[in-house]
Amino acid sequence: MASAAAPDQSPRPVRFGILGCASIARKLARAMLLAPGAAVAAVGSRSEEKARLFAADNGLDAATTRLHGSYEALLDDPDVDAVYLPLPTSLHVRWAAAAAARGKHVLLEKPTALCAADLDAILAACDAAGVQFMDSTMWMHHPRTAKMRELVDGKEAIGDIKVINSVFSFRANEDFLQNDIRVKPDLDALGSLGDVGWYCIRAILWAVDYELPKTVIALRDPVKNRAGVLLACGATLYWADGKTATFNCSFLTNLTMDVTLVGTNGTLHLTDFVIPYEEKSAEFCVASKSNFAKLHTRWDPLPSKHVVTTDLPQEALMVQEFARLVQNIRDAGGKPEGKWPAITRKTQVVLDAVKASIDKGSEPIEVAS
Amino acid sequence: MASAAAPDQSPRPVRFGILGCASIARKLARAMLLAPGAAVAAVGSRSEEKARLFAADNGLDAATTRLHGSYEALLDDPDVDAVYLPLPTSLHVRWAAAAAARGKHVLLEKPTALCAADLDAILAACDAAGVQFMDSTMWMHHPRTAKMRELVDGKEAIGDIKVINSVFSFRANEDFLQNDIRVKPDLDALGSLGDVGWYCIRAILWAVDYELPKTVIALRDPVKNRAGVLLACGATLYWADGKTATFNCSFLTNLTMDVTLVGTNGTLHLTDFVIPYEEKSAEFCVASKSNFAKLHTRWDPLPSKHVVTTDLPQEALMVQEFARLVQNIRDAGGKPEGKWPAITRKTQVVLDAVKASIDKGSEPIEVAS
Numbered sequence: 067m068a069s070a071a072a073p074d075q076s077p078r079p080v081r082f083g084i085l086g087c088a089s090i091a092r093k094l095a096r097a098m099l100l101a102p103g104a105a106v107a108a109v110g111s112r113s114e115e116k117a118r119l120f121a122a123d124n125g126l127d128a129a130t131t132r133l134h135g136s137y138e139a140l141l142d143d144p145d146v147d148a149v150y151l152p153l154p155t156s157l158h159v160r161w162a163a164a165a166a167a168r169g170k171h172v173l174l175e176k177p178t179a180l181c182a183a184d185l186d187a188i189l190a191a192c193d194a195a196g197v198q199f200m201d202s203t204m205w206m207h208h209p210r211t212a213k214m215r216e217l218v219d220g221k222e223a224i225g226d227i228k229v230i231n232s233v234f235s236f237r238a239n240e241d242f243l244q245n246d247i248r249v250k251p252d253l254d255a256l257g258s259l260g261d262v263g264w265y266c267i268r269a270i271l272w273a274v275d276y277e278l279p280k281t282v283i284a285l286r287d288p289v290k291n292r293a294g295v296l297l298a299c300g301a302t303l304y305w306a307d308g309k310t311a312t313f314n315c316s317f318l319t320n321l322t323m324d325v326t327l328v329g330t331n332g333t334l335h336l337t338d339f340v341i342p343y344e345e346k347s348a349e350f351c352v353a354s355k356s357n358f359a360k361l362h363t364r365w366d367p368l369p370s371k372h373v374v375t376t377d378l379p380q381e382a383l384m385v386q387e388f389a390r391l392v393q394n395i396r397d398a399g400g401k402p403e404g405k406w407p408a409i410t411r412k413t414q415v416v417l418d419a420v421k422a423s424i425d426k427g428s429e430p431i432e433v434a435s
Numbered sequence: 436m437a438s439a440a441a442p443d444q445s446p447r448p449v450r451f452g453i454l455g456c457a458s459i460a461r462k463l464a465r466a467m468l469l470a471p472g473a474a475v476a477a478v479g480s481r482s483e484e485k486a487r488l489f490a491a492d493n494g495l496d497a498a499t500t501r502l503h504g505s506y507e508a509l510l511d512d513p514d515v516d517a518v519y520l521p522l523p524t525s526l527h528v529r530w531a532a533a534a535a536a537r538g539k540h541v542l543l544e545k546p547t548a549l550c551a552a553d554l555d556a557i558l559a560a561c562d563a564a565g566v567q568f569m570d571s572t573m574w575m576h577h578p579r580t581a582k583m584r585e586l587v588d589g590k591e592a593i594g595d596i597k598v599i600n601s602v603f604s605f606r607a608n609e610d611f612l613q614n615d616i617r618v619k620p621d622l623d624a625l626g627s628l629g630d631v632g633w634y635c636i637r638a639i640l641w642a643v644d645y646e647l648p649k650t651v652i653a654l655r656d657p658v659k660n661r662a663g664v665l666l667a668c669g670a671t672l673y674w675a676d677g678k679t680a681t682f683n684c685s686f687l688t689n690l691t692m693d694v695t696l697v698g699t700n701g702t703l704h705l706t707d708f709v710i711p712y713e714e715k716s717a718e719f720c721v722a723s724k725s726n727f728a729k730l731h732t733r734w735d736p737l738p739s740k741h742v743v744t745t746d747l748p749q750e751a752l753m754v755q756e757f758a759r760l761v762q763n764i765r766d767a768g769g770k771p772e773g774k775w776p777a778i779t780r781k782t783q784v785v786l787d788a789v790k791a792s793i794d795k796g797s798e799p800i801e802v803a804s
Contacts, residue, residue: 361465364713
């Protein structure tokens with residue numbers, strides 16, 4: 067224990083306010099408890115009772131967690147540094163911009179907005195207020211992702227990536243398909259494209275170091291519910307230099323989280339890219355300079371499996387990184403890190419193009435930069 | 436050892452003639468030595484010397500293997516039951532039809548023809564002569580394929596397949612890209628589409644139990660060499676019920692052999708579908724009714740790995756199956772098995788549609804039945 071004469075040198079934790087008690091917020095509340103440099107200061111919901119239940123259910127300290135019965139009240143809380151915002155997508159532009167305007171740093175659930183214009187309003191508000199923006203795409207923060215980045219950037223193992231495939235689907239049950247916010251046109255109008263396609267698009271952009279494709283063409287015959295919300299769709303992305311990427315995203319097929327990168331020198335496979343099979347350890351496979359043994363009877367060399375361990379789950383690492391950036395601004399006069407909003411915007415721009423192609427019956431759409 | 440008084444009851448081996456000494460024929464010669472019910476009776480090449488060298492290099496018995504200095508001479512050999520034909524694709528229609536016309540059963544390398552019309556000429560000749568036809572798509576005969584078939588047909592593990600992805604590529608060296616028959620417009624005009632795309636199309640059709648897609652749309656920007664031969668291309672296939680499949684086939688990226696099936700109940704992955712990593716054992720992974728543990732922190736249940744062993748390599752199993760069918764015709768008055776030419780034709784018909792879409796700048800092409 068530090069004595070009174072030796073002041074604690076570690077920075078003050080970032081005080082998070084959780085704005086909305088969506089199911090995904092439970093995972094983030096746990097992450098905030100686990101992440102160094104973070105603390106849950108407040109929960110805001112449409113009623114104080116819902117906030118209280120959420121806090122109790124998620125192990126938040128009743129003595130130190132303030133409970134707010136409205137989103138406004140949470141944003142007015144002067145002892146909140148940053149908000150985590152898991153509201154339905156249609157509400158993001160209003161509440162994320164409002165949070166930024168009150169000087170709160172913004173950790174925003176994906177999809178970040180219904181369209182790039184809405185996202186731009188959010189980013190402009192963050193920019194004007196000098197607050198940090200980050201979207202809540204957790205897998206970006208897993209050390210496996212850093213390891214793969216190193217491998218891809220090294221060029222030797224994979225070479226020039228030419229083909230990318232990604233699939234993210236899960237099999238929604240009847241209750242989800244009838245009642246979940248992600249199938250409601252007034253709440254999450256982007257459906258499976260926003261909820262799971264977001265990850266595929268991000269993975270594809272990640273793989274090419276965020277170079278935007280030139281053209282996007284949606285796969286034909288997307289599946290929509292009666293309200294017109296996408297339940298399953300996909301697209302092919304084309305770059306000027308001939309790279310192509312195809313993704314499928316669906317609420318109608320078994321849980322699948324694939325990314326495959328095929329390069330001139332090597333091939334990378336992972337099949338659990340959004341949420342690893344296990345929390346403490348994650349794998350990916352690389353086949354590099356693959357060839358055959360004599361008479362093509364077997365492969366030589368064989369692909370190799372890479373295992374990356376982590377003490378903290380990826381969502382806690384995300385919170386930790388966000389908190390570090392906030393501390394740098396709050397305590398050291400630093401500026402917001404521009405990398406995160408830039409990545410978000412590119413993801414949203416491609417998502418917009420896919421949506422436009424779907425809406426136009428799979429016509430090619432040029433990607434705006 | 437069987438005594439003279441106890442005649443051997445096992446059927447006489449099928450006497451194969453190898454028509455052309457292509458590199459792939461070396462693998463098949465070994466398969467014929469390994470496969471029960473098969474024997475290499477003769478080798479035919481453009482010169483007797485080439486045939487002699489091939490026989491010597493591949494461990495064929497000099498005393499019992501007849502060497503022919505022309506393809507015609509091999510077809511005239513009355514002690515040849517069946518020919519294996521690994522010639523360049525442009526020569527298939529001439530020599531496969533000629534073989535059938537002389538009553539030889541035909542095991543034909545893939546791609547079987549430059550177009551479905553040529554294949555139809557071959558199949559008509561086989562039909563008229565009452566001989567067995569089979570294409571040399573080896574992985575079809577691996578016990579892993581039978582195991583996966585069982586799983587897919589069972590419906591419970593995978594459910595209704597909605598999305599299929601396949602990639603087959605290998606990184607050709609400069610010598611291949613300059614000199615191999617597979618980049619020559621007069622020899623193998625289908626390039627990567629015929630050589631490796633064939634397998635992707637077959638795998639996709641296999642997955643849907645050979646239901647033909649309704650429409651095919653080539654991916655944009657295929658890569659061709661100066662002579663116009665395809666080096667890298669791909670397509671998306673659409674079925675009337677909403678299933679889609681995408682494949683990529685290339686001579687320009689690392690060796691990759693992926694098939695992914697995404698169904699309503701489960702997901703199947705394999706990454707070495709054409710030639711397994713190891714000769715005696717092959718794997719595939721199935722994730723079925725996948726879900727998450729609490730808070731979506733990990734998967735529960737995890738995918739399972741299936742391992743299938745085989746004493747004989749897949750190409751020997753193919754030769755064995757072909758020999759069995761030939762013996763049934765030759766020795767027991769049976770009829771040719773229609774399943775194999777039917778599968779071949781569907782593969783070729785889809786390949787034709789992809790080629791047509793490529794030639795028309797990725798226009799949708801309706802698949803002829």
